[in-house]
Amino acid sequence: MELWLEGEDSSSLTGHADRIWIGEAADVAVVHLDDHRGQDEALSLVGMIDWILVRCSDWTMIPLENIVAAAAGSGTRVAAAISKAVDLNGAAFALQHGVDALLLPADKELWAAAKTVLGERNSQNSEEPTAVVELLLADVTSIESGGVGERVCVDLTERLALGEGMLIGSSANALVLIHGETVPSEFVPSRPFRINAGAVHAYCLMADGSTRYLSELEAGD
Structure with a gap:
């Protein structure tokens, strides 16, 4: 600076x-x-x-x-x-x-x-680490209901592989990897182009290292 x-x-x-x-x-x-x-x-x-x-x-x-x-x-x-x-x-x-x-x-x-x-x-x-993004393991210690609200599914123009998704969170410097829908279940087939990303207020990490709200995403981002 x-x-x-x-x-x-x-x-x-x-x-x-x-x-x-x-x-x-x-x-x-x-x-x-x-x-x-x-x-x-x-x-x-x-x-x-x-x-x-x-x-x-x-x-x-x-x-x-x-x-x-x-x-x-x-x-x-x-x-x-x-x-x-x-x-x-x-x-x-x-x-x-x-x-x-x-x-x-x-x-x-x-x-x-x-x-x-x-x-x-x-x-x-x-x-700060020299890596662009460093992923660490974390334990989920509790789950609480946040009530009813809008959620964002992000559909891509390319398919995701296992282990790929988006970094999402309620804090711009504390994000978690939300896995793409690449794994089928007994109820629904896989949708490898989609990330069920989360609530509209959440941040997502962009390719240039900046963050945006999920509600702000547009085609081409």
């Missing part, structure tokens, strides 16, 4: 900045997240430009998380303008991934706090 300095500054902070931001650059699109239109604008730029710099007058993490999720694996990196120390962790660790850069004013206390967060972020990244 990079640390950018807001405006031209001749103080000692200049030497600690990965970039000096003077208001515009050819590789950066600035988006103001003041309402849903700002989020829509940012999402439309994903994959079209190197950097999206997000500014928000009243930080809430949900729009930023949506942009971070959309930008994952797209080639577009996300920077967030932060003016309060309380907002640093939310931006740096959004969806356990975080933004790619923090834009900070020339405030020594804020920069000191950002350096601490940067160290925590680097430490976390160094502890």
Whole structure:
């Protein structure tokens, strides 16, 4: 994660900045997240430009998380303008991934706090496994009824083999393998193109490493 300095500054902070931001650059699109239109604008730029710099007058993490999720694996990196120390962790660790850069004013206390967060972020990244996905065995300790609701079956254009399926879960960083319907039973034949994935609110892992809700899936994803 990079640390950018807001405006031209001749103080000692200049030497600690990965970039000096003077208001515009050819590789950066600035988006103001003041309402849903700002989020829509940012999402439309994903994959079209190197950097999206997000500014928000009243930080809430949900729009930023949506942009971070959309930008994952797209080639577009996300920077967030932060003016309060309380907002640093939310931006740096959004969806356990975080933004790619923090834009900070020339405030020594804020920069000191950002350096601490940067160290925590680097430490976390160094502890992550190098494999794209690591599957571990887990024990089911209890089963409880969740009531009645909609479920999603995902039909594919290719057949699955034994051991294949989708990674699904209610938390973006804790997913379980839902096996495809490749094993027949005495009641129904196998449907090797289908995953009985789960409830509409559940996350699923996409090919580019991002997550989406099952309710958001569309043909071609």
